[in-house]
Structure formats: C-alpha cells, structure tokens
Amino acid sequence: MGPPLSAGAPTVDPASTDRATRRADRRADRHIVATRVARRIADHDGIITHTEAVELGMTRAAIHTRIDSGARRRLTPGVYLCGTHDLTGAARLRAAVAVHRAGADHTAAAFWHGMLDDLPAAITLSAPPTVTGRSSAPSPPTSSAGSLRPRTSRRCAGSG
Structure with a gap:
C-alpha cells in the first residue's frame, strides 16, 4: 500500500x-x-x-x-x-500546368515572365510525349535519340 x-x-x-x-x-x-x-x-x-x-x-x-x-x-x-x-491569370496558368504536368510556352510563358499584362485566352503548354494529361493532343512520333524526343505542344482553352 x-x-x-x-x-x-x-x-x-x-x-x-x-x-x-x-x-x-x-x-x-x-x-x-x-x-x-x-x-x-x-x-x-x-x-x-x-x-x-x-x-x-x-x-x-x-x-x-x-x-x-x-x-x-x-x-x-x-x-x-x-x-x-480569385482565379487570376497566374492561378489559371498554374492550374493548367498542374493538370497537364507540362510547362508553359509561347505567350503563356511570356505572361508568366511579365512580358504580357494579361494571360491569353488560349494557354499553350509543352510536355514530353510520355506525359499523359487531360488533353486529347496526340503524341508525336519519337526519334531514335531517346532523351531528345520532341515535346508535345498542348493548347488549353481559357477558363475565365
């Protein structure tokens, strides 16, 4: 006890x-x-x-x-x-990049780097052909260079 x-x-x-x-x-x-x-x-x-x-x-x-x-x-x-x-241009671009697992190119990249004031209505992205996103863009033929495969350009409709 x-x-x-x-x-x-x-x-x-x-x-x-x-x-x-x-x-x-x-x-x-x-x-x-x-x-x-x-x-x-x-x-x-x-x-x-x-x-x-x-x-x-x-x-x-x-x-x-x-x-x-x-x-x-x-x-x-x-x-x-x-x-x-708010769903700003920067947020729209980030969402598109996340969905397609790609990188912004052309005018989308120009917007991102401050060269354009407004994000274009159509966002263009580039992704390796092995990346599958929610895009219906076909994969281009691969080259024999393996790691130097061409990139697929994807065009995404604007959402706002």
Missing part, C-alpha cells in the same frame, strides 16, 4: 494524461499541416493539387471537407483553388 494521500491533493490518472498529451500532439500536428498548406497556397496563387496537399500531411477526408465547406474550389479533378483567392 502506498503512502496516504493528503486531504485535497489532486490525483492524476496516468491514462488521462497520456490521452491529453496525444490530443495536444494531434492538435499541434494539425496546426503544422495547416500552416504548411496555407504557405503553399499563398506561394502558388491559391492553387494546390491533391498530391501536394497529401504530401504536406492532409488526409483525404480533410481535403474533401474543405471542398464540401467551400474553403476549396475544385477546378479539375485533383486541382483546387483556395476559397480566399
């Missing part, structure tokens, strides 16, 4: 302390994830992909909760715009 408890001394249940510590750790983890996601969104004109959100620690359920609540707007499957951001 242990020493007698003095009157009025609080007793601490180790199990409840462990639960409280785990709960506090989960809250801290969620805060860290939310901070990382917010930073990514701010740095990327309000655009975040499903893959990026998961890599930053969000669960699928958390992503879908934000979509359902209006905190995120689904632009295309797997590409979202934060509800606090």
